[in-house]
Amino acid sequence: MQRYVITRIGHSIVLLVFVSILTFVLIHAAPGGPAILLAPEMSGEQIKQAERSLGLDQPLPIQYLRWLGNVARGRLGQSYGAGLPVLGLIVDRLPATLELVATGLLLSVVVGVLVGVVSAVHRYSVVDHFTTGVAFFGMSVPVFWLGIMLIIVFSTSLHLLPSAGAYSLGAPASVGDRLAHLALPAVVLATANLAQIARYTRSSMLEVLNAEFLRTARAKGASARTVIYHHALRNALIPIVTVVALAIPRLVGGVAITESVFAWPGMGQLAVDSALQRDYPMIMGVTLVVSMVVVLTNFLTDLSYLILDPRVELG
């Protein structure tokens, strides 16, 4: 166990370094520079001086190693735009993003697995056809458009739910208020993954439902419910966990769009703004933190195989 965890941490660090090099090369290789260096009132000499003070006149490998060295010491540098520490800005906004991602993930896994099981058990029934249709819709709908449509229906027409932000400004904080703000963004973020998880659960369950150990379970008198949820689902869960693991990076990517649609005060907006402004330290910081979240959740899903399947051995 200990050796496994250490190897995995090693792999994760290699992956994070790979991602950071990729990001670094991509954002620096392009012509032009950070938006703050493009101000029309700056003279050539002032721009050169600004570049020197930001270290942008150094060769790329040196710039990268310097950044890496700072990260190793827990420093992510300062944002070009606001002049504030990158780490502070991210820490301010990380909770809101995690709240949204966690709710979206929970929603897509719980509802997706449930829908998939019902579809598989009642194969080719009305329910199955209906959920198949909804799943295709969920996989094909543009996330941000779904958001806009839900805003039109539930906010501007029915006035049931708020259309922007994570809580009401000026009002006393309450759980109901936060949940009302969370509802639409979480549904929008969950939709695509929910659809995919439902499809995978269905086909994974269909494969298991014909297995002989289920016949044995039925023969020894287990109830239908026990057979489905205890014996079948437990064995169908392993491929489902793989899909969930693959869904997490996409969920985290989708959060940038969802946050833009609903003006959610999270890291997604920070990412979009810093990309547009070419705020190098900010882009690097956001990508690093987001990748760390993804790597960590991947690690946790791998560990969950151990719990789900006693045959899995640590490699």
Add this chain to the structure above:
Amino acid sequence: MARVAAGRASAAGMPAAPAGPRRPARLRRFWQNPFAVASAIFVALMISAAACAPFITAHAPDRIVLGQELRAPSAQHWLGTDQNGRDEFARLLYGARISLVIGIVAVLVSVSLGTVIGAVSGAFGGLVDALPMRLTDAMLAIPLFFLLLAALAAIGSTVVNIVLVIGLSSWMTTARVVRSEVLRTVNLEYVTAARALGAGPGRVVARHLLPPALPSMLVSSTLGVGQAILAESALSYLGVGVQPPTASWGNMLSHAQSYIFASPLLALWPGIAILLTVLSFNFIGDAVRDTLSPYQT
């Protein structure tokens, strides 16, 4: 050691004939699926409408008419006008050109790259297999959308760049699928026979290992077009995709959101266009999979 050069020769026996029904029967199965037929017709109509846009509408998609902003649908403007007085229907048609071209060309890029990577790592073992597969795992494990954003903001949002960025970031599924198909066939008798007859590794891959992988490649390309159209629309919505005044379905939506009180319908049309097009590609891909590989659920 290269798998194509040193597969274990199997014992006696004729090379097995490819299983499955003959081609006409397979095609009939595709045409018996009503969703697939409707989708194929819809995609064909959409492509022709995009190609013939100047003959369908007399309006220019980027002609700004002052005093004609946010008009309701009328005989003059079938779907009304946008915030700059431009004809919404014309923008939808011309936007289809951009969105479809980006979707299709990006998939050509990603499928070519994925096929090369998958075929090479499947056909040759060892490090040549391990390195690309680790790269694939890494690419699947990171939130690519953030990278796409940063990359496009950095290199500039031209149509060519958008195609490249989407194509270069979506080859992983194809690579995995092609690799597993190649691994499945690389030790079959007919491949061994081809090697015994003196075919080189390049010929074995191109003539004997890739053709059986074609159905899976077809499925992942069809599904990929839908995903690429979605990616383009999302990037354009965030402002790093197709730039105004050129219309794309994504950037039309980005502007429409500012006017959901005045003209909620403006936000409806481009979204429905994206939804139906992506839905069609997904239905077609699914039907192709059912048609070509009857054993998969």
